Amino acid sequence: MTGVLIADDDDLVRAGLRAILGAEDDLTVTGEVTDGADVVQAAVRRRPDVVLMDVRMPRLDGIQATRLLLDRFTADAPKVLVVTTFANDEYVYEALRAGASGFLLKRARPEQIVEAVRVVARGDSLLFPAAVRRLAASYGRPDGRIGRAELTAREAEVLTLMADGLSNAEIAARLVLGVETVKSHVGSILGKLGVRDRTQAVVVAYKSGFVSL
Template sequence: MTATGNPGIRVVIADDERLVRLGLRVVLDAEPDLTVVGEAANGAEVLPLVRETRPDVVLMDVRMPELDGIRATELLLAAGLPEPPRILVVTTFENDDYVYQALRAGAAGFLLKRARAEEMVQAVRLVAHGDSLLYPAAIRELAAGQARTGPAAPEDRKDSRTGRLTDREQQVLRLMAVGLNNGEIAGELVVSPETVKTHVGSVLAKLGARDRTQAVIIAYESGFVLPK
């Protein structure tokens, strides 16, 4: 299902449950700056729908038939789209390994299906404007689970991921990993927000991370920051 027009923020909803899609559409379409331009009932429908509707944000369920949200995220980001949408995972449980894999694949963050309407709206606006939606405690828990069940990162991987960061950039990454935004990091380090923005950009570039979420995951997976 698609819609036309010239909305401020264009959204595609991908979820195999019709009632979930309907609920999200009602919440988002009630906002003057948000418009749902399409719905997908499974992961296989997402890429063709995104090509057709060119949304700014995709609300992506991770557990869908035919193609799950992880693979759909990977395909979207590898499709060579001129302006790929930001992907916001929608999930029932924040400790779902599928969520972590979707974040690793490039999703900008995740949102719980039980979130309040205003939280959903704010999350869409946040990622649409290029920010990441971080839940550091949940990411720490997921990273800890991965560390317990997965192979340890080799030493050369640890060095290659964080060894090029300056001392100040390492400080910034550690503060990002506990969920501080640029303003809060600036206060902690007693520098200007503009200086922090520059450091964050350098951290992302050196780590090869798309956004803050990716940088935080790399920080935990490389052993640079240890889950508590």
């Protein structure tokens, strides 16, 4: 069972998300908050697997709430899925930079919302390559951080496909590998790059020039 914490100041949005997620046998809403300032305390108490985080909230926005949340958990941090009205919202890029695992549009269909929660809960990132490229470009010129010698040839292949937005299952199919083997490669990549999740690994891949913008 995947537990989800909903953070949104709109009553109708929370009710809609609660109804959509509650209809699934493998998902449950463990709590709701109406402001980013309450996210960390709720997450500590409820221990959700995923936080659906509204970008714009009155006292503390979703970006700051994401930073505080991920700083609070040194291990087993919940995945953050940012919920936004506009895909090109500047807040989205800041939230990804803060450590969110992906973003979801509020106008997404119910089945897309459910699948997005499942995707990030199992350790994949809900990445839109164009958005991540724009995020990486905001860092400026490539810094050469990744040398190919740091990664094995297979890890380099996996990271390149991650940057294309492929999930572990899709990478496994592309490279004719088992999903668990891909997960192992992803874990090794994260460790070598010193990042906490796939989104940050992909940003580093673009920022370093390992993958072309």
